[in-house]
Amino acid sequence: MKTTPIITTTLLHATHALAIVHPGLLHTNDDFDRIRNNVNSGTEPYLTGWNKLAARANSDYTPRAAEVVCRGASWCDPENYSDLYRDAAAAYANAIYWKVTGETANGDAAAAILDAWSSMLTTVTGSSDKFLASGLYGYQMANAAEVLRDYDGWAGLDSMINMMQSVFLPMNSDFLVNHNGAGPDHYWANWDLCNIASLHAIGVLSDNQTAIDEAIDYFLNGSGMGALNNAIWTIFEEDGTGKPLGQIQEAGRDQGHSLLDIALLGVVAQQSYNQGNDLFAVDDNRILAGAEYVFKYNTGNDVPYTPYSNSEYSQPVISSGSRGGIRPIAELLLAHYSGVKGLDAGWTGKYRDMTVDAGDGAEGGGGDYGSSSGGYDQLGFGTVLYRLD
Ligand SMILES: *[C@@H]1O[C@H](CO)[C@@H](O)[C@H](O)[C@H]1NC(C)=O
Numbered sequence: 274m275k276t277t278p279i280i281t282t283t284l285l286h287a288t289h290a291l292a293i294v295h296p297g298l299l300h301t302n303d304d305f306d307r308i309r310n311n312v313n314s315g316t317e318p319y320l321t322g323w324n325k326l327a328a329r330a331n332s333d334y335t336p337r338a339a340e341v342v343c344r345g346a347s348w349c350d351p352e353n354y355s356d357l358y359r360d361a362a363a364a365y366a367n368a369i370y371w372k373v374t375g376e377t378a379n380g381d382a383a384a385a386i387l388d389a390w391s392s393m394l395t396t397v398t399g400s401s402d403k404f405l406a407s408g409l410y411g412y413q414m415a416n417a418a419e420v421l422r423d424y425d426g427w428a429g430l431d432s433m434i435n436m437m438q439s440v441f442l443p444m445n446s447d448f449l450v451n452h453n454g455a456g457p458d459h460y461w462a463n464w465d466l467c468n469i470a471s472l473h474a475i476g477v478l479s480d481n482q483t484a485i486d487e488a489i490d491y492f493l494n495g496s497g498m499g500a501l502n503n504a505i506w507t508i509f510e511e512d513g514t515g516k517p518l519g520q521i522q523e524a525g526r527d528q529g530h531s532l533l534d535i536a537l538l539g540v541v542a543q544q545s546y547n548q549g550n551d552l553f554a555v556d557d558n559r560i561l562a563g564a565e566y567v568f569k570y571n572t573g574n575d576v577p578y579t580p581y582s583n584s585e586y587s588q589p590v591i592s593s594g595s596r597g598g599i600r601p602i603a604e605l606l607l608a609h610y611s612g613v614k615g616l617d618a619g620w621t622g623k624y625r626d627m628t629v630d631a632g633d634g635a636e637g638g639g640g641d642y643g644s645s646s647g648g649y650d651q652l653g654f655g656t657v658l659y660r661l662d
């Protein structure tokens with residue numbers, strides 16, 4: 274079980290001098306102790322989950338760093354953002370492999386990937402999609418670096434911090450303030466959420482409390498669709514149980530993006546929790562209500578729906594587009610809400626089981642869910658990394 278002390282939001286804001294915990298994004302040293310014990314004892318399903326991660330922790334991996342990364346525009350020449358998400362996934366898997374086993378070949382591989390990018394990357398560009406790249410790959414690269422930061426074979430932490438601060442953080446912060454020049458309801462929730470996750474992650478990586486606070490304040494009270502009460506905007510009582518189900522902002526759009534919202538809500542909450550700020554609990558566990566809604570629908574059950582419209586879109590019914598898609602995102606949420614808090618997260622458990630069955634016994638990660646960007650939006654490997662029971 275978690276031993277991280279929990280400090281409420283109110284208290285945290287009153288005590289800015291609190292030290293930033295390292296490693297303290299998706300995983301802490303306590304988590305790594307638990308993971309190491311599970312792996313070393315060969316216990317299932319952790320071992321199966323570990324083997325999935327190990328298969329992606331290739332110490333011979335060759336990074337494909339670039340000066341400029343381009344996403345989404347016809348003028349990208351080439352549209353090379355896939356190099357960044359593949360490298361981020363490889364850096365993360367190698368960093369974790371090193372952290373759990375002490376294997377220096379994997380520590381060196383993670384270091385080589387991060388060093389290649391920190392010494393080259395100056396610009397993330399493209400269509401408006403560049404702000405998806407800044408958010409998604411920003412939080413992923415920061416997480417890889419945060420896991421590796423104590424490796425004494427790595428001299429590149431400062432360069433990595435500099436690159437993340439100069440390339441990603443300004444885009445994250447700018448997007449949350451200006452939304453690429455559009456109104457606050459133009460971009461769907463996942464655009465805000467990935468930039469919140471990245472801003473927070475870079476804040477922790479670089480000991481920048483201002484960035485951490487900016488991310489959390491926006492999540493709690495921001496104007497855009499990723500702010501908690503806009504992302505999960507209507508609460509229903511479930512028939513029969515009375516449990517809250519929270520309609521996600523993208524429910525009428527399609528289920529791939531609805532699942533991505535839940536993935537990113539999990540990332541934001543987990544990263545914050547590991548810094549002593551329990552966003553999982555805010556507004557009566559609102560993230561759980563949203564997860565239960567999305568997972569109930571995506572495991573083949575009906576959910577209530579309130580017609581959604583904003584200044585640009587009108588969606589009278591829930592969308593069944595890409596319903597039931599598999600993303601490795603539920604172990605994190607189930608471990609927290611059921612494992613740590615003892616709450617009923619039944620639909621999250623059903624979706625977790627569906628994902629684990631599809632993965633022959635465990636969640637996989639980047640590379641296990643196809644080669645397109647959606648397969649890399651989340652870092653995954655939740656069975657070995659988060660599961661508690
Ligand atoms: C990546 O794409 C950008 C913009 O299209 C281009 O300027 C850059 O040279 C590309 N880099 C590599 C390594 O292909």
Ligand SMILES: *[C@@H]1O[C@H](CO)[C@@H](O)[C@H](O)[C@H]1NC(C)=O
Pocket residue numbers: 438442446481483484487
């Ligand atoms: C710390 O974060 C704030 C808020 O986003 C930002 O304005 C500032 O430039 C960051 N500091 C560094 C050194 O990047």
Ligand SMILES: *[C@@H]1O[C@H](CO)[C@@H](O)[C@H](O)[C@H]1NC(C)=O
Pocket residue numbers: 493494501502555556
């Ligand atoms: C900020 O958000 C929190 C969490 O949703 C809410 O409880 C609080 O009332 C909000 N504060 C303001 C000033 O809107």
